[in-house]
Amino acid sequence: MNLSFLLSIDHISIMMLGLIALVAVVVRSYAIRHLEGNGHYRMFFANSWMLASSIGLFAMANHVILFWGAWLSANYFLIQLLAHKKKWKAAQSAAFLTQSYLLVGSLFLGAALALLWFSSGSLYIDQILNHPHNTPSFLWALVFLMLAAMVQSAIIPFHGWLLSSLNAPTPVSALMHAGLVNGGGFLLVRFSPLLLQQPYFLNALFVVGMVTVCVASVWHLVQTDIKRMLACSTIAQMGFMLVQCGMGLFSAALAHVVCHGIFKSYLFLSSTNLALEKKTDLPVMHQLDALVLALLSVGVSYPVFCFFADLPVLPNDTQVLVLFMGLLSAFQVSMALLQTGSPYRMLFAVVGSLFCVSVYGGLFFLFETVLLPHHFSAPQPLSLLHVSGLLVLSVLWFFSRHVRTLLRRQHPPEWLQRVYVASLNASQPFATTRTTYRNDYDFS
């Protein structure tokens, strides 16, 4: 047997390996000091080393059994890390919950891989991807693949395990949010050539992603404890990754997964600083002069963005999402800086806006170019569905500050009170994973 067939080293696996290596090195160094004196010190390093290597292997695997095995092994070691405190029932319960979710996800993946093997006759992923498919078993394989990705990336309605996983020590959460949840995104990117053959499936991904984005974003902003806020944010970010996949922008999705992994692991590692920092309020939207000036500064940034991202001025496909998000962030930054009251605020607004578009655009271009040989990126023609998705995103953005103002009023509208309570309830961790009595907790 030729061993080189087992692994495939390409741009995606290198990128994932880079991410895992960086996060693993950082988390290890952090944990050496953070877990000092902890009774499970050695176990943590053993398990997290196994976890990181499993993810690494998973990123490189080309043989379906190796692929599935690595996936299973990563999830197994995660559960070991979650169940670190044997005497703390809530932690045990959270580990059990995660195990149930991830086991179902792994079975989905197993089923998908088995069906792919069945329909293509090959055990090697590169061969499966190149094989023409149109059998029903192949379609079922894709359905299972998508389900597996959704469970792993905690997409609604499979988010329960991630929301309930915060009984874990901080370094474990950092590893999990940077490594494990990305597995879903990686899976979709890996099998993107197959997904691209089925536009309906892409649309399904888009819709599921969009729902997750809307719901989890609201959850994120109603949370009052830092770790659950971060967990909700991860769910929403994974939803956005799904939206990108659904639009055929797989290389952008991969970029997002990598960036988010580093971002979120750092936020967990420095969560106390994050929680105690003084917040500045969102910019107001109804200030006419600021609106006009912000539009002006976005106008200046527009061509710069198109240049950096190497996009046409008016893309007629789903790449418009990149343009939309880039310009929206430029606008938001401009608005915030215009409301500082500094005499140079217009200058700052333009600089801030140019910064956003050049970094965002540049990064998009970079990933597109690097991943070009894999033909990941296949922007889809713009449909009504996509346009309404963008519309929803704009509405959410525009009314964010307004919702905050409404909630602080003497008489907030009843529907908003209902939405508030519903979001609060929906974003609670699973009942048995909450510590209802302090003496149930065990620190060792």
Add this chain to the structure above:
Amino acid sequence: MNHNEQNIQDPLEHIIEKTWHLVPPFWPLSHLIAVNPLQSLEEEPFEEAVDRAQSLFEQKELPNLIRSLNRNNIKWMQSFFDRGQATFPMPLKHLGFYRSWRKLAAYDGTLHGHSAEKKAWIAALPEDAPTAIRHALSALGLLDPDHEKLIGAVILGFLGWSSYVKYLHREETTHGHAGHLLHDYLAVRLATLFLLHSKTCSVPDFPKRDVLIKKRSIAAIQDLERTYLADLLPKIRRKAPAQERPKPEAQFVFCIDVRSEPFRRTIEKHAAYETLGCAGFFGAPVAIRDAYGQHNACPAIITPDHQVGAQSPQPSSLFSWIKKAHHALKYNLTTPFVLPDLLFPFLTPWVFLSVLFPVHSHHLKERFSPKKLPVIRSVDTLPLDTQCTYAFQFLSLMGWVDGFAPLVVLCGHGSTTTNNPFASSLDCGACGGHAGGNNAQIMAMILNQPVVRAFLQQQGITVPETTCFVAAEHDTTTDEVFFFEKGCSEIVLERLRALRQDLMQTGADNAAFREQHLKRYAHAPLINAKKRSVDIAQVRPEWGLARNASLIIGPRWMTSHQSLEGRSFLHSYEPSLDPEGTQLHTIMTGPMIVAQWINAQYFFSTLNNVSYGAGNKITANLVGQFGVMQGNASDLMSGLPIQSVWRDDRTPYHETLRLVVLIHAPPERIHPIIAQDPGLQRLIRNAWVHLICLPVGGDEEPLWLNPELTWCPSTLFFQDT
């Protein structure tokens, strides 16, 4: 008041009051103040109180009824008391806890289960909390005798959150408001209980009185105390050294904090420096007003009458713009999806640098936004007579009437840690859980005023014209000393330069001393201390006041020649200048009480970190910018984390022993002070502190004030009765 009279007569109100009395207040993370978690039990002898607390607070079992109640309440507690974590805050907060909950409960399916009957019940809940409590109790179908049990379970079964409510109530009432929170909280809890369980068939048997918990051995605690005192007593010098000491080049006043003791000892070694100790607010009990609001900079037992403005350090404008843009992108519904990508090029190297090379990355950060301390510009808001009184009391409390050196440094203390929820517990407790630099600046400014000096002269305290008071702040984590030298004359600045050299060396020596106990790095103690202070991964940046054991009230010569291992609070006191005992009275009712609170907090957090402490930092989850929960959601974890008091998961670092107070004064002066003060009597009679008198002159044996409040030879302290 009429309302109060009603309360006394009403049995239900009496029960409520009695139960709340058992709950200690818990201060928010922004200014954690040490309290005795068994505060309310100080009326009982220590041994009995510890037993009673065990059955009240440390029970392993909680009835399921209360568990499900807690499960439902945590989210409402979190949301209502949030201090700014959520971008979308809980609506209707202005109505107060009970009323806003009542409105929103109508939409909460987990409460009413969408049953029309229960929805109607919520709608029919009375407007005010006290009536709602009765309403809920009668709906639960409870008879009067059961009320006490139920209310006990409802409040004590959720102790952390109850403690925070108690703190908020305390704040409200000290500011002159009526304070509805205690009733609001109870009303919400009882109404929830009814909604979740309708009629309770059985009243929860909690806290069980007769439950068998392994009784704690007081003997072990006594052994520790005896060993400690047997070791300490011979170290204390009883007679003033005969030889005349050289005139000091400079004098330092430090906080009584136990961390000052090794630092003072090290400074004194370097040159002819003299040090004194007093409570770290330097006799200026004020409120500080800065850009972020107002806080009390004095011990929690004092309510300040005056406020002073402080100029808080402003971050560079570039920093604040970046922050503004960053937050604008972060806290809304759509742009957070761009943020990870935007930050990627900068965050990636930064994550690596800040975790792997904390000191280097810190220096890099300092280059862009150097650390600055708040500056007091003027004390004009304090009336002149107040300033004079503060100054006089401050100096005379330490028995300091002459012998002022040309340079007197008032050295407050603060700490620098990062990513540490319990940072303020390392700051100065006497300054209300804040750094002491502000208070030092205020007192230095007051003492430098000619008018104040003239007043002091009239009172018999002669401060030479050449003497200059300078404020400073000792960073207890890094052992650096920062001087507030703005406005100092050239001569003073010259002196400070020389001083700074010695302080650098002092810092290094003291860091080396502390490093022995942190036991990880053997070399370069100053750099290690710095590393601990700037490292986001660090859970033990410094030991704080762990291992505190005694308070010594007397002149410095008693202790200056010996290492007390950073375990003693030191308060300067000159018995010959205080024949009436007024200063001693102030010390015993102020600093001594604060020291006892701190001692008790460390004691109980070490004894049972789950029931009285905050648990492990590695699973801590910050809630609402004021507290810590464990994991997904839990009771609010009041107290100190395990890392503050235990060396590792198995070995405690702090020693659980009660505060030993040693007073250098004639016994007949101490006795009346205790006889007049019920609080002090309670502490001594119930053996919450041990009091040892070291009679002036040094010929007589130390005396121990036993729980019967009679003096006996200290040897009896070491014997079992």
